Amino acid sequence: GMRLFLLLTLLGGAGILNLGVDSDVRVALSNLHGIFNPVRSNVEVRLGEHNIWEHEGTEQYIMSAKFIRHPDYNSRTQDSDIMLIKLSRPATLNSFVRPAALPTKCANDGTMCKISGWGSLRASNDGSRYPDKLQCLDAPLLSDDTCFNAYPFQITENMICAGYLEGGKDSCQGDSGGPMMCDGQLQGVVSWGHGCALRKKPGVYTKVCNYISWIKNTMASG
Known part of the structure; x- marks a missing residue:
């Protein structure tokens, strides 16, 4: 299923967010307003999550090391709403945690x-x-x-x-x-x-x- 490409973070338990895993498994791709909270520079990233209320044995919990937001991000227009999160340690790749492929080209309408x-x-x-x-x-x-x-x-x-x-x-x-x-x-x-x-x-x-x-x-x- 799609859970292979998801991370989940809980910011102070308030918001449920998820991020696509990028090709370097120590880096997660997110968007800015979803997670950027200047008060908290470190969040727990959850990989291999499927049911958020049950421990299924597939999860990996890794703290973030760095938030890198796009320099052109515009909070008024939401342009360049993208950021990278570097994990504090590499994730273990298995059948539940797998990197998502970056696009080789843009997708066509109707895809x-x-x-x-x-x-x-x-x-x-x-x-x-x-x-x-x-x-x-x-x-x-x-x-x-x-x-x-x-x-x-x-x-x-x-x-x-x-x-x-x-x-x-x-x-x-x-x-x-x-x-x-x-x-x-x-x-x-x-x-x-x-x-x-x-x-x-x-x-x-x-x-x-x-x-x-x-x-x-x-x-x-x-």
Whole structure:
């Protein structure tokens, strides 16, 4: 399942977040507003997690060593909403913890992708309900025009949209930082969107393929 590519962090027990694992297993890829908390410079990263309330014997708990946010991150527009988290020690790779592949190129419109996380299954005004087990959703990538029309003047070249314009299925609250895997490659991390599965309001993801050189250079320089 998709849990192979997920990490889970609990910031002070308040937010449930997940991050895609990058090709260097000591580094996790996330987005900024999901996890960046200046008060806490170290978080516990959980790998191999599936049911967050049960110890299943597959988990690895590793403290973060360093947060590296993208220098162009804009908190007003959410542009370049991407960061790397260096782990304090290497993870052990096995059938439950496996690195996700970085994209070799950007994905085409209409590509079906897997989005996963432990976010709320309902919008918060309906009373949030967080699942115990990892949730997974298949959703298509939408064209830049469709994305822009859904969110006029809010979409930058570093964002992609995925989901269904008819609504009803989308990533949701608490999924910030969740990975979007397309053809086995990490093409997006959940960035923002209006509420949960709203009609004509697809989810917005940081476009990972625009950041391949930054990710590789940052990892190489440690």
